[in-house]
Amino acid sequence: MIKAIELLKAKSQIVGLVPTMGALHAGHLALVERALKKNDRVVVSIFVNPTQFDNSDDLKKYPRTLEKDVALLQTLSKDKILVYAPTVDDVYEGKTVSESFDFDGLEFEMEGRFRNGHFDGVGTIVKRLFEIIKPDSAYFGEKDFQQLQIIKKLVEKHDLPVTIVGCPIYRETSGLAMSSRNTRLKPAYKKAAPFIYKTLKTAKIKFGTKSANKVTEWVESQFAKQPLLKLEYFIIADEATLKTVKRKLNKKTYRAFIAVYADDIRLIDNIALN
Numbered sequence: 394m395i396k397a398i399e400l401l402k403a404k405s406q407i408v409g410l411v412p413t414m415g416a417l418h419a420g421h422l423a424l425v426e427r428a429l430k431k432n433d434r435v436v437v438s439i440f441v442n443p444t445q446f447d448n449s450d451d452l453k454k455y456p457r458t459l460e461k462d463v464a465l466l467q468t469l470s471k472d473k474i475l476v477y478a479p480t481v482d483d484v485y486e487g488k489t490v491s492e493s494f495d496f497d498g499l500e501f502e503m504e505g506r507f508r509n510g511h512f513d514g515v516g517t518i519v520k521r522l523f524e525i526i527k528p529d530s531a532y533f534g535e536k537d538f539q540q541l542q543i544i545k546k547l548v549e550k551h552d553l554p555v556t557i558v559g560c561p562i563y564r565e566t567s568g569l570a571m572s573s574r575n576t577r578l579k580p581a582y583k584k585a586a587p588f589i590y591k592t593l594k595t596a597k598i599k600f601g602t603k604s605a606n607k608v609t610e611w612v613e614s615q616f617a618k619q620p621l622l623k624l625e626y627f628i629i630a631d632e633a634t635l636k637t638v639k640r641k642l643n644k645k646t647y648r649a650f651i652a653v654y655a656d657d658i659r660l661i662d663n664i665a666l667n
C-alpha cells in the first residue's frame with residue numbers, strides 16, 4: 394500500500410480514504426461513492442481494530458466478510474478503488490496498544506463514558522491510516538457523530554493535512570440506522586429496533602416546545618415499555634462540545650444521541666434537532 398500510494402502521489406493523483414471495519418453495507422457504499430466523485434483514487438481500509446473494543450466478545454463476534462466486501466466495492470468501480478486490509482501486526486507492529494489522546498473533553502462524553510478507551514483506539518488507528526495512506530480527504534458517517542467530531546479534533550490538534558468529510562446517516566427502509574452489527578440481530582430484535590429512530594423523530598418534535606430534561610424523561614419512559622430494547626443513554630447535547638444541554642440557547646446547534654441494547658447488540662443513533 395505504501396508503494397502504491399507513492400506511485401499515485403508521484404502522478405499527483407488525489408486520494409480519498411474511507412476507513413471501515415468491513416461487513417460493508419449501503420451506508421459504507423454511499424461514503425465510497427461520494428469519495429469516488431471527488432478523488433482520482435479511493436482507498437477503502439477494512440480492518441477490525443482491536444484497540445477500540447472494550448468488550449472482547451464484541452470484538453470476537455464482529456462480522457468479517459472480506460471477499461463479499463471486495464465484490465461489493467467492485468460493483469462501484471473496477472479500477473479506482475484500492476482495498477487496504479492489513480493484519481493486526483501490519484498496523485501495530487507487535488504492540489497492540491493505543492496512543493493516549495487529549496480531544497479537549499469530547500472523549501469523555503457519551504460513548505467515552507460507556508466504552509473505556511474506545512476513542513484512544515479510534516484515534517490511534519485513524520492517525521496510523523492517515524500516515525500510511527496520506528489521503529487528501531477522508532470520509533466518515535454521521536451515525537458515529539461523536540467519532541466524527543473527535544477525528545476533526547485529531548486533525549486540528551495534530552495539524553494533519555487531510556480534509557474530513559462527514560456524510561449523512563444511511564437508514565434501512567424501517568428507519569434503523571445502517572450498521573454492520575445489524576446483521577447479527579435476531580428477527581424479533583430486528584423488528585423492535587426501528588423504535589429507536591421513531592423515538593428520536595418524536596423527541597425532535599418535542600424538543601421544539603419542551604426542555605431537554607422533559608424530552609429525556611419522555612424517551613426514558615418510552616423505552617421502559619419496550620421489553621426487547623434496553624436504553625443505555627439518551628442525551629441531548631451541544632453539537633460542538635457534546636456536552637449535555639442544561640438550558641436551550643438560540644444560537645446553539647443541538648443533537649440527540651442514543652445507545653440501546655437489542656439483546657447483546659449495542660446500537661447507536663442520533664438526530665439533528667435544529
Ligand code: PAF
Pocket residue numbers: 412413414440442445515518519537540
Ligand atoms: O467507524 C468505524 O468503522 C471505525 O471506528 C473506524 C473509523 C474505521 C476506525 O476503526
